[in-house]
Amino acid sequence: MSRIVIITGANSGIGKAAAQKFALEGDHVIMACRSIQRSRTIQQALIRNTGNNDITLMQLDISSFASIQQFVQQFTERFEQLDLLIHNAAYLKHGEPRYLLSEDDIELSFATNVVGPYLLTQLLLPQLGKAKQPAILHACTTNIKHFFDPKRQIEFDNMRGEYANQRIFNSYKLYGDSKMALFLLTIKLAEQVKEQRIRVNALQINRVKLSPETIANLSARYRILARLQNPTSQPPSSMADLYYDICTSTNYRDINGSLINHRGIVMKAATSEKPHPFQLIRYLTSDQYYPAYATNRTYLDQVWDFCEQATDTILSKQI
Template identity: 50%
Template sequence: MKAKIVIITGANSGIGKAATLKFATEGYHVIMACRNLQISRPVQQEIILAANNVNVDLMELDISSFESIRLFCAAFKAKYSRLDILIHNAAYLNHGEKQYKLSPEHIELSFATNTFGPFLMTNLVTDHLQKSQDPRTLNACTTNIKNFFDPKRKIDFDNLRGELQNKQRHSVYKMYGDSKMALLILTFKLADKLKSKGIKINALQINRVKLSKETISKLSPFWKVLATAQNLTNPPPAGMADNYFYICTSDEFRDVTGQLINHKREIVAPSKSERGVEQLKNIFGSGSYPKYAIDIENSEKLWGLSTELTSNFY
């Protein structure tokens, strides 16, 4: 069989870059799906040389833009006969950002990038994933979803298209956490929908890792200092990239789908209780996720909204 084909979004820095190097070094054919080609081309050449693998391609993709996703998927399908592994690594979190921002399709930027973009892209390449002997999709989640152990925490479904942007204070951190919880909910839903097609879909809970110089350079002065200080103790992204590779290639996870996996490569379970001592175990441990993620009402509402917002781009 020819080298397996892998798409990694946000592949030019951080965990995405480390994962691209890992897959390329192991002989996979990797497509770097990146927004800024000028920045990404030197990274592509660096990885080709380091991995001794010329099969590292670069294609333009702005995961926050539905039109960009549609064009990317069309170009990918025209060039490649199948897709074996899809990794949704790209994410939007602009530390210290206070302004509410909208995507080209007028959707709050965190949700467009972290939730609805991956949803649309996964659906658009489903037919190519089906052509693989072992199709796997991995969504990058976050420990920020632990905020939903707070029973008062809810996704702001009524403020995803700018409805309240001038009426309430914007928090990029809340939107980031909400959008990643939404991605986890859709991971479970998509896994169930695509199980009959043989496509496995899981999420990986990302712990802190060292931020890249490119990421730090985009921050405000205060956050640059804080991020630089945190980098002294945060582990390098290569460890999490190894988790990407293992989950997407190992026999251990070959038949696993619809699961959240932690940094120890353990399957995370929904919390049994969110009170007292058990709640402390939830918050400080890594073995459970909030029951909010498996609430049927949340799931159906999010699925309906995702379908509605992306319906014109298939």
């Protein structure tokens, strides 16, 4: 029997390349996409290119609790189990000047990149528990290197718009905060679901070619930058291959709660939140260390508690 794989944001960039890779390997791919209309032609092209008819398109806005619940209901009506869950979709709009809230009143990058993935995972744990070798993968970024700066903190006090009008808004900073939070969630979730044999890891993505649609969505300044960077960036298929390896290869079978770099190497935590300047240079110039911020129990619990409280009314109904 083929594996069932959910890939969020599978209509573009790395997610689309991953849908192609898993389909070519014979898996049943669920493309969980925000717009059915925009994704339908991609689904049809993937079916043609791979010769795999088991590519299912389902609507999911990962920033919306209502959409996540509806997606899970439809998924569980059709599928008994889930083998792999790949949280690839993300919100980043370089140059966006406004602090935006999701429809559930959570800062939009946090809603899309952290709380939505948390809720989707929690609701799908029973299906993942039925799989032979279940795994979850989170798409992270090298942007989390900014947390080597001891002053850098996730803005937990501003997740509901508390300081939206008082603090300077920087969409790139909030994206980085949300991706660090996603990595913290990876570590904590891996601990929580270990007994269910579910592996949870994160991939630190470096610089991958952006799709024309993604570039068109950027502000003018970042559009120019992206066009200049694109020729020297890696193709999306390189990360898609890594998604596949991390989720399925025996090389990663014992890897859990880890951050893996874009070369497939399991990264190590820096030893101190305030590294000596020489050590800091070593950390910043190597691609094998992540900030010790991610090992701090206070922050790990803070992310978990925030997600738990934000989704409490939905998850308490499940018990």
